Amino acid sequence: MPIIPSKVLFVTGIGTNIGKTYATAFLFDKLFESGQKVITQKLVQTGCVGASEDIEAHRRLTGYPTMEEDGLGLTCPYIFSYPASPHFAAEIDGKRVDCKIIDQATETLLSRGYDRVLLEGAGGLMVPITKDYLTADFIADRDYPIALVTSGRLGSINHTLLNLELCRHRGIPVESIVYNLYPAEDDRIIANTLDYLRFYLHKYHPDTQLMVMPERN
Numbered sequence: 001m002p003i004i005p006s007k008v009l010f011v012t013g014i015g016t017n018i019g020k021t022y023a024t025a026f027l028f029d030k031l032f033e034s035g036q037k038v039i040t041q042k043l044v045q046t047g048c049v050g051a052s053e054d055i056e057a058h059r060r061l062t063g064y065p066t067m068e069e070d071g072l073g074l075t076c077p078y079i080f081s082y083p084a085s086p087h088f089a090a091e092i093d094g095k096r097v098d099c100k101i102i103d104q105a106t107e108t109l110l111s112r113g114y115d116r117v118l119l120e121g122a123g124g125l126m127v128p129i130t131k132d133y134l135t136a137d138f139i140a141d142r143d144y145p146i147a148l149v150t151s152g153r154l155g156s157i158n159h160t161l162l163n164l165e166l167c168r169h170r171g172i173p174v175e176s177i178v179y180n181l182y183p184a185e186d187d188r189i190i191a192n193t194l195d196y197l198r199f200y201l202h203k204y205h206p207d208t209q210l211m212v213m214p215e216r217n
Contacts, residue, residue, distance in 0.1 A: 003107050005143040009175060012121040012135065013149035014159040019180040019213070021054045023149040024120045025061035026178065026213045032062075036115040039069060041106060042076040043138075044090075044097060044122045044129065047083030052076035054120060061216065069112070074105045087128040097129050099138060119144070125166055136170055145175040150197070152181065152190030160197065164205060176209040177201065184215070 011027065013020045024040050031038045040062075045052040055075050059066060069075050078097055080089035090097050109117050121127070125136040139146060146167065150160045160177070167174050179194055194212070201208050 003103065003110065003142065006145065007110055007115070008106060008117045008119055008142070008144050010119045010121060010139050010144040010146045011149065011178075012125055012139075012146050012163075014124060014151075014156060014163050016123050018149050018151060019178075019182065020120050020149050021057045022061065022182075022216060023147065023178040023180065023213055024054075024118050025058050026211075026216070027118055027147060027176075028058065028062050030211075031116060031118075037113060038116045038118060039067070039109055039114045040075065040118045040120065041109060042120050042122075043102060043135070044078045044080070044086040045076050046080045046086060046089040046122060048079050049081050050079070052079055058120075069109060074108055077101045077105045085127050086122050087130050090130075099129065099133070103142075125163060125172075136166065136172065140170045140172050143173075145173040147176045147178055148174055149178045149180055151179065151183075152193045153183075153185060154189055157193055157196055161200065164200075174205060174208045176211050179210060179212045181213060182215040 011020050011024045028038055028040055040058040042052050042054050045054055055070055080093045082089045082092045086097055106117055106119065121135050127135045129135060129138055148163055150156050164174060177197060184190065198210060201210055
């Protein structure tokens with residue numbers, strides 16, 4: 001059965017280490033509280049052997065044990081040992097990412113009765129999955145909506161708006177912006193950035209929800 005795009009929410013960020021894994025758990029909690037049956041998935045995991053550390057973090061942060069789907073490889077079909085972008089990490093391990101395998105895993109998860117799959121990416125939208133296929137290509141080709149993770153770090157307004165412009169150009173629907181309050185480096189910049197994003201979204205992306213994610217352990 002073809003994947004219904006709205007059943008998948010792709011979680012990406014304005015850059016590496018912006019808090020995508022924490023945001024995925026945050027979104028999981030919100031959807032679970034609304035009564036939905038939801039599961040998390042990782043596009044490609046790098047820098048690991050055996051198990052996906054991001055999937056393990058999802059389980060820990062949401063209070064769930066390892067799930068059957070984790071053991072079957074459905075929640076992270078590709079795990080590479082070297083901490084690099086997927087195309088390079090795969091090359092080092094002598095492999096290549098086949099996106100059909102990821103699609104099949106997502107489809108299987110949905111066939112198991114989940115209302116929604118939260119699919120966490122690796123890095124940002126322009127990270128290459130293969131040499132000639134970017135994460136943005138993957139999302140746009142499947143019409144997946146995204147949750148874009150940003151923060152109040154200096155420079156994040158520019159990076160956020162660049163990502164929004166890319167999404168507009170590629171026809172990628174931005175369902176939500178997740179504003180990560182960690183790390184709390186400068187309270188004035190954090191507050192001003194949040195205010196500006198509210199203004200910008202109201203003017204140019206009125207259908208995009210702005211969600212503030214508090215710090216969590």
